[in-house]
Amino acid sequence: MTKRSLMFYLLSVAVVGFAFAAGGVDGPVQKQAVNPLAITMFIIFVAATLGITYWAAKRTKTAKDFYTAGGGITGFQNGLAIAGDFMSAASFLGIAGLVYTSGYDGLLYSIGFLVGWPIVMFLLSEPLRNLGKYTFADVTSFRLEQRRIRILAAIGSLSVVTFYLIAQMVGAGKLIQLLFGLSYSTAVIVVGSLMIIYVAFGGMLATTWIQIIKAILLLGGASFMAFMVLLHFGFSFENLFQTAVSVHSKGEKIMAPGGLVSDPLNAISLGLALMFGTAGLPHILMRFFTVPNAKEARKSVFFATGFIGYFYILTFIIGFGAIALFVQHPEYFQNAKQIVIDGITKIVDANDPAKNLVGDKKALVGGENMTAIHLAEAVGGPAFMGFISAVAFATILAVVAGLTLAGASTVSHDLYANVFAKEKDEQKEVKVSKIATFIIGIFAIVLGIVFEKQNVAFMVGLAFAIAASVNFPILILSIYWRNLTTTGAFWGGLAGLVVALVLIVISPTVWVDVLKNPEPIIKLKNPAIFSMLTTFVLTILISKLDSSQRAKEDREGFEPQYVRTQTGIGAEGAVHH
Amino acid sequence: MNKALIEKIKNDTDFQKLVKERTRIMIILTLAELVVYFGFILLVAFNKEFLAQKLGDSVITIGIPIGIGVIVISFLLTGIYVYIANKDFDELTEKIKQKYARGE
Numbered sequence: 001m002t003k004r005s006l007m008f009y010l011l012s013v014a015v016v017g018f019a020f021a022a023g024g025v026d027g028p029v030q031k032q033a034v035n036p037l038a039i040t041m042f043i044i045f046v047a048a049t050l051g052i053t054y055w056a057a058k059r060t061k062t063a064k065d066f067y068t069a070g071g072g073i074t075g076f077q078n079g080l081a082i083a084g085d086f087m088s089a090a091s092f093l094g095i096a097g098l099v100y101t102s103g104y105d106g107l108l109y110s111i112g113f114l115v116g117w118p119i120v121m122f123l124l125s126e127p128l129r130n131l132g133k134y135t136f137a138d139v140t141s142f143r144l145e146q147r148r149i150r151i152l153a154a155i156g157s158l159s160v161v162t163f164y165l166i167a168q169m170v171g172a173g174k175l176i177q178l179l180f181g182l183s184y185s186t187a188v189i190v191v192g193s194l195m196i197i198y199v200a201f202g203g204m205l206a207t208t209w210i211q212i213i214k215a216i217l218l219l220g221g222a223s224f225m226a227f228m229v230l231l232h233f234g235f236s237f238e239n240l241f242q243t244a245v246s247v248h249s250k251g252e253k254i255m256a257p258g259g260l261v262s263d264p265l266n267a268i269s270l271g272l273a274l275m276f277g278t279a280g281l282p283h284i285l286m287r288f289f290t291v292p293n294a295k296e297a298r299k300s301v302f303f304a305t306g307f308i309g310y311f312y313i314l315t316f317i318i319g320f321g322a323i324a325l326f327v328q329h330p331e332y333f334q335n336a337k338q339i340v341i342d343g344i345t346k347i348v349d350a351n352d353p354a355k356n357l358v359g360d361k362k363a364l365v366g367g368e369n370m371t372a373i374h375l376a377e378a379v380g381g382p383a384f385m386g387f388i389s390a391v392a393f394a395t396i397l398a399v400v401a402g403l404t405l406a407g408a409s410t411v412s413h414d415l416y417a418n419v420f421a422k423e424k425d426e427q428k429e430v431k432v433s434k435i436a437t438f439i440i441g442i443f444a445i446v447l448g449i450v451f452e453k454q455n456v457a458f459m460v461g462l463a464f465a466i467a468a469s470v471n472f473p474i475l476i477l478s479i480y481w482r483n484l485t486t487t488g489a490f491w492g493g494l495a496g497l498v499v500a501l502v503l504i505v506i507s508p509t510v511w512v513d514v515l516k517n518p519e520p521i522i523k524l525k526n527p528a529i530f531s532m533l534t535t536f537v538l539t540i541l542i543s544k545l546d547s548s549q550r551a552k553e554d555r556e557g558f559e560p561q562y563v564r565t566q567t568g569i570g571a572e573g574a575v576h577h
Numbered sequence: 578m579n580k581a582l583i584e585k586i587k588n589d590t591d592f593q594k595l596v597k598e599r600t601r602i603m604i605i606l607t608l609a610e611l612v613v614y615f616g617f618i619l620l621v622a623f624n625k626e627f628l629a630q631k632l633g634d635s636v637i638t639i640g641i642p643i644g645i646g647v648i649v650i651s652f653l654l655t656g657i658y659v660y661i662a663n664k665d666f667d668e669l670t671e672k673i674k675q676k677y678a679r680g681e
Contacts, residue, residue, distance in 0.1 A: 264623060
């Protein structure tokens with residue numbers, strides 16, 4: 001056994017053993033009873049993924065293997081992996097819960113999360129593949145000055161990864177506490193350690209296959225749930241919606257948009273963040289370097305969009321199924337009783353029969369995020385609920401692994417190899433990325449524990465806003481706009497980042513919800529509309545006025561870049577082992 | 578790639594055709610997606626009543642097929658791009674590569 005595989009083995013045993021041992025430790029009040037079925041299924045998943053990681057580790061030797069799985073992933077596989085990277089537990093459990101509490105409004109989020117994909121396809125997928133090697137900063141710095149552009153890309157990527165990762169870790173801790181009965185900190189440590197093992201040893205190859213398996217499990221599980229819901233209602237949507245409307249506390253209001261999107265400015269700003277944020281997420285952009293050419297790159301987006309769209313339609317059916325079927329299950333509610341009025345079964349407050357509890361987020365055992373989990377039990381019994389719980393855990397693991405890999409790649413490839421290192425040495429670069437994986441992993445565990453009691457709901461929105469205001473504008477301008485200069489990109493991107501951060505701090509989501517001030521300074525909840533505008537306007541303005549020697553080189557570099565963007569001549573190829 | 582080769586590729590009719598076609602398709606499809614999505618968002622922001630209209634005697638509102646429609650149209654647009662790219666762009670790209678790629 002080599003030193004590396006021994007280390008891999010010891011770490012794996014330690015994590016699994018720790019999860020077992022911690023199962024009996026007493027945790028905070030909301031902790032549920034240990035769910036042995038769910039834990040068994042989860043351990044099977046973990047064993048399988050560790051097996052894959054071991055297999056991948058043996059095939060991960062060069063930097064190209066580590067960052068791009070050797071570049072030989074097919075478009076279909078990459079499409080599934082992108083879907084696996086993108087469909088987080090928040091979008092599965094969160095959107096199902098949102099549909100359960102508000103009906104139609106849940107669909108608005110699903111749509112927002114989907115519409116970025118065509119933009120990625122039309123504007124970015126092929127140029128990314130043709131110009132880049134390991135990270136999207138390879139593309140933005142193609143003709144601009146390496147140093148400043150890599151630093152900007154690293155700031156953008158690492159802020160997106162950090163905020164996204166904290167939100168995922170805190171969500172993971174709370175969810176696992178509910179699903180498996182592990183304590184919060186145990187859950188965060190298990191998730192963090194597994195993601196370190198996957199990424200540090202198996203690199204992009206292991207991460208890709210974990211995402212593919214997770215995507216298949218999640219799509220399969222959600223399909224089965226939606227199928228069972230529809231079966232129950234004789235495959236009649238009319239029947240399903242009719243029942244849902246008759247039992248939900250909001251009645252017919254669940255069939256149309258409600259309070260979620262209140263004013264137009266907020267609606268458009270959130271829409272911009274979701275649409276263009278998707279096109280600026282470093283862990284998603286990185287996936288385009290795993291396929292052999294531009295043709296496979298575009299194919300991957302087609303499959304990804306199909307899988308993600310299908311998945312969101314399923315969550316809509318799952319949410320409405322929960323509304324319609326939970327009336328048969330008073331045991332999913334706290335302090336509730338079942339009554340029959342005019343032949344319609346309802347769930348009401350045990351002390352106040354006038355209070356309908358269906359759709360009330362607080363009344364559901366475990367809160368609204370448990371909607372899909374309860375529904376799994378309602379349609380498939382405890383075994384299926386165990387399966388869905390394990391899938392939710394797997395979902396979190398795949399997403400955090402993707403984020404960690406993107407963060408580590410930025411540190412090693414953008415910062416170490418292209419800014420700080422005196423000479424290029426790919427072996428050293430891989431070593432740095434592995435060390436970075438450990439550091440980011442430990443950092444994520446610590447932050448996950450520190451933020452346990454904080455409201456982190458704003459962080460995903462902030463990650464999307466930063467991606468839309470820093471990464472996306474610079475990427476699009478560097479690919480398509482001849483006059484972009486290093487100075488313009490650098491200051492424009494930084495200004496967009498600052499505007500996004502400042503606006504979110506003084507907005508209702510942080511100023512009121514986190515800092516507990518009575519009134520927000522501005523009403524806008526998502527800063528994207530102003531921060532994106534800042535980046536575009538400033539970048540264009542500064543670039544136009546830039547008459548430095550570097551600016552001349554930046555502009556002259558456009559033609560060769562343009563030819564390569566369009567034709568792929570000179571692009572990175574795949575390696576075959 | 579050296580300057581002379583870049584000049585040659587730039588002046589190649591196949592290259593110009595590829596760039597023109599791809600840019601046209603890219604702009605049309607991007608605009609289509611923007612119009613569909615932001616049209617929908619503006620409808621949600623300004624005219625909730627329109628989306629709340631019921632389809633005949635059904636409880637289903639017009640907002641549901643429209644919302645699902647945005648998802649389906651987005652997917653179809655990516656399909657259209659792949660179809661056109663596979664049919665037209667790849668062939669042109671291959672031709673250009675055949676002519677010039679050896680000079681890298």
